[in-house]
Amino acid sequence: MGLTVSPPGVLFAVLGAASLLLPFLTLRANRIVAGEGAAPWEVAGPTVTIAALTAIAAGLACGLLPSRPWLRFAGSLLSLAGLIFLLSRGAANLLGDAGDLARVSPAAGFWCLLSVVMLLMADAIGGLQPGPRLRLGLLTLVLGALALLLWSGALNDLSPMQEYRTRAAAFRTATWRHVALALGSLGVAAAIGFPLGILAFRKARVRAVTLPVLSFLQTIPSLAMFGIMIPILGWVGATVPGAQAVGIAGIGFAPAFVALLLYSLLPVVANTVAGLGSVPAASVEAARGMGMTGPQRFWTVELPLALPVILAGLRIVLVQNIGLAVIAGLIGGGGYGTFVFQGLNQTATDLILLGALPTVLMALVAAILMDIVVEVAQPTLNRKNT
Amino acid sequence: MILRLALLGLLLGLVLRPHAFVWMFEPFAPDRSTAIYDRASLLSLSLNHLALVAAASLAATIVAVALAIFVTRPAGAPFRPLSRTITNIGQSFPPVAVLALAVPALGFGARPTLVALFLYGLLPIFENALTALSTLPPRTMEAARGMGLNRWQRLAQVELPLAAPVILAGIRVSVMIALGTATIGSTVAARTLGEPIIAGLLTNNTAFVLQGGLIVGLFAVLIYDAFVQIENRLLDRRRKPVARKVA
Numbered sequence: 001m002g003l004t005v006s007p008p009g010v011l012f013a014v015l016g017a018a019s020l021l022l023p024f025l026t027l028r029a030n031r032i033v034a035g036e037g038a039a040p041w042e043v044a045g046p047t048v049t050i051a052a053l054t055a056i057a058a059g060l061a062c063g064l065l066p067s068r069p070w071l072r073f074a075g076s077l078l079s080l081a082g083l084i085f086l087l088s089r090g091a092a093n094l095l096g097d098a099g100d101l102a103r104v105s106p107a108a109g110f111w112c113l114l115s116v117v118m119l120l121m122a123d124a125i126g127g128l129q130p131g132p133r134l135r136l137g138l139l140t141l142v143l144g145a146l147a148l149l150l151w152s153g154a155l156n157d158l159s160p161m162q163e164y165r166t167r168a169a170a171f172r173t174a175t176w177r178h179v180a181l182a183l184g185s186l187g188v189a190a191a192i193g194f195p196l197g198i199l200a201f202r203k204a205r206v207r208a209v210t211l212p213v214l215s216f217l218q219t220i221p222s223l224a225m226f227g228i229m230i231p232i233l234g235w236v237g238a239t240v241p242g243a244q245a246v247g248i249a250g251i252g253f254a255p256a257f258v259a260l261l262l263y264s265l266l267p268v269v270a271n272t273v274a275g276l277g278s279v280p281a282a283s284v285e286a287a288r289g290m291g292m293t294g295p296q297r298f299w300t301v302e303l304p305l306a307l308p309v310i311l312a313g314l315r316i317v318l319v320q321n322i323g324l325a326v327i328a329g330l331i332g333g334g335g336y337g338t339f340v341f342q343g344l345n346q347t348a349t350d351l352i353l354l355g356a357l358p359t360v361l362m363a364l365v366a367a368i369l370m371d372i373v374v375e376v377a378q379p380t381l382n383r384k385n386t
Numbered sequence: 387m388i389l390r391l392a393l394l395g396l397l398l399g400l401v402l403r404p405h406a407f408v409w410m411f412e413p414f415a416p417d418r419s420t421a422i423y424d425r426a427s428l429l430s431l432s433l434n435h436l437a438l439v440a441a442a443s444l445a446a447t448i449v450a451v452a453l454a455i456f457v458t459r460p461a462g463a464p465f466r467p468l469s470r471t472i473t474n475i476g477q478s479f480p481p482v483a484v485l486a487l488a489v490p491a492l493g494f495g496a497r498p499t500l501v502a503l504f505l506y507g508l509l510p511i512f513e514n515a516l517t518a519l520s521t522l523p524p525r526t527m528e529a530a531r532g533m534g535l536n537r538w539q540r541l542a543q544v545e546l547p548l549a550a551p552v553i554l555a556g557i558r559v560s561v562m563i564a565l566g567t568a569t570i571g572s573t574v575a576a577r578t579l580g581e582p583i584i585a586g587l588l589t590n591n592t593a594f595v596l597q598g599g600l601i602v603g604l605f606a607v608l609i610y611d612a613f614v615q616i617e618n619r620l621l622d623r624r625r626k627p628v629a630r631k632v633a
Contacts, residue, residue, distance in 0.1 A: 006464065007464040007465060008464060008465055008468045011465075066464075108491065119468070119471075119472065122468075122471045122472075122475060123467065123468045123471060126467050126468070126470075126471050127467070216607065219562055219603075219606045219607050219610045220599075220602075220603045220606060220607070221565050221566035221569045221602045221603065221606055222566050222569070222570070223566070223569040223570050223580050223583055223598075223599075223602070224566075224569060224583065224598065224599035224600075224602045224603045224606075225599070225603075227583045227586065227587070227595035227596070227598065227599040228595070228596065228599045228600075228603070230587075230592060230595060231414055231592045231595075231596065234592070319477075319478050322480065323479075323480025323481060323482060323483065324480070324482075326480060326482040326483065326486075327482060327570065330573070330584070330587060331587060337482070340482070340483075340486045341573060343486075344486065344489065344573055344574060347494070349489070349490040352486050352487070352489060352490060353487075353490070355486070356483040356486040356487050359480055359482075359483050360479055360480065360483050360487075363478045363479065363480055363483075364475065364478050364479075366478075367474075367475075367478035
């Protein structure tokens with residue numbers, strides 16, 4: 001086509017340049033009050049600013065080259081480094097002149113630039129068409145760099161990090177609680193949904209009842225579902241002997257867990273049915289011809305062939321649960337939602353971020369990991385054909 | 387059908403004549419507090435809730451379908467991998483987090499809710515529209531070209547009608563998510579049906595929680611059902627002429 005620049009690259013460069021005109025950091029006299037925005041060139045000394053802005057611009061310029069995906073990827077890393085450098089130095093610089101209670105937060109300009117750079121990175125990685133191993137490597141690399149960055153204290157001057165420091169213990173508890181809610185309900189949903197899915201696949205009558213009931217549950221808005229669980233589990237806790245002792249009560253962990261479990265069942269059951277349905281009849285027939293018994297056929301032929309679709313169902317559930325577990329914060333179920341809703345109540349933006357950003361990160365990592373798992377489960381199928 | 391009418395009747399009753407249901411909610415209310423949410427009329431909350439969802443979904447539909455049309459034309463083709471990546475990443479963003487992140491940028495009230503609903507609603511519609519528009523049967527497209535239809539005619543008379551059921555399924559997914567997220571919107575001071583639920587949670591009044599939950603749940607189920615009916619109708623209409631041709 002004779003095209004020498006990448007059109008998405010042009011889009012990123014234009015958006016990136018436009019984002020530079022927005023305030024990069026916000027300086028506020030204390031945690032709650034409205035702040036004052038500072039443009040990218042106002043936040044730090046001239047050397048730092050020029051170095052950082054050059055890195056950002058050079059990185060975005062690398063993104064213009066369509067035929068070099070590795071260079072585009074390197075460019076996105078360079079931009080990201082410049083962005084974080086400016087963020088870290090700018091925060092320290094702005095705080096240096098302000099009072100003890102002053103807070104510095106990333107502003108619209110930073111978030112826009114970050115999104116643009118991340119999109120460039122995603123676009124470049126897409127162009128590389130990485131296999132599962134490379135993707136896992138890149139994910140580890142990015143997470144490692146993020147961990148190093150947080151551990152090094154380069155971002156400690158930023159307000160969300162200050163919120164974190166006053167709540168480090170609570171944050172750890174919330175993290176475990178969030179993971180327990182999301183993964184625990186996934187585990188139980190798989191334990192119930194998997195046999196149910198096999199049964200539904202074999203017996204049309206079971207299928208005709210379970211799937212509509214489960215999709216009905218799925219349509220109920222999450223807040224309503226969490227709310228309705230409260231009286232139900234409160235009643236169970238009050239009437240069933242021993243239920244209260246194991247922690248079943250109207251508010252807290254139990255109703256959140258059950259609500260997530262109910263949402264998880266549909267993807268697990270539906271994908272198990274679809275996965276088993278997608279197994280070619282010829283394969284099952286061949287297995288029967290080889291003299292395999294029913295269970296042998298199931299474990300060595302049907303299940304491995306259905307696995308990618310079943311795992312894709314688990315991916316949907318995991319990502320969905322990590323997001324929905326935030327609502328547990330409203331009914332005392334813990335997790336990152338606690339910070340989000342506390343932050344909303346106190347109009348403390350940084351507290352909201354402290355809850356929302358880890359949730360987003362966790363959901364993204366879960367999505368990428370599960371995509372890799374689904375792909376690894378796939379090749380057995382393709383390899384047979386080649 | 388009877389079940390549908392019964393549910394609709396129950397919904398209308400709960401919204402329009404809430405005090406007729408005192409007997410139903412009284413057992414759940416703590417002593418000496420009201421069983422029926424009366425700080426705002428449930429009707430106005432319902433209308434507001436539906437208006438938010440409708441506005442956001444309508445805007446999302448227009449933008450998402452336009453974008454899908456753009457990336458399936460030759461001029462927009464270079465943006466196609468990128469748009470796939472964005473939809474994939476975007477859908478892993480939790481709707482609640484999108485809502486929470488919209489607040490620092492836009493303040494409290496209906497605005498962040500509307501924006502979050504719109505942004506999140508784009509993704510399922512775009513994904514479905516893209517799939518539908520890029521998997522049209524090549525022979526049909528060839529026939530349309532052979533008939534001498536120009537690009538706009540092909541789009542309006544062949545591509546969009548063929549893609550309509552799948553696009554509609556995307557709109558359904560998006561509207562369902564929007565209904566749920568709008569409920570949570572009341573935590574950022576948008577006036578929606580989440581209000582009784584939140585008020586109930588704060589005052590330990592389970593009756594309020596149940597009222598809000600039931601109304602939102604009924605709305606969701608009925609709207610979902612209506613969408614499925616329309617989708618089936620569209621698919622039926624499409625199948626008939628094909629069947630006739632085969633016969």
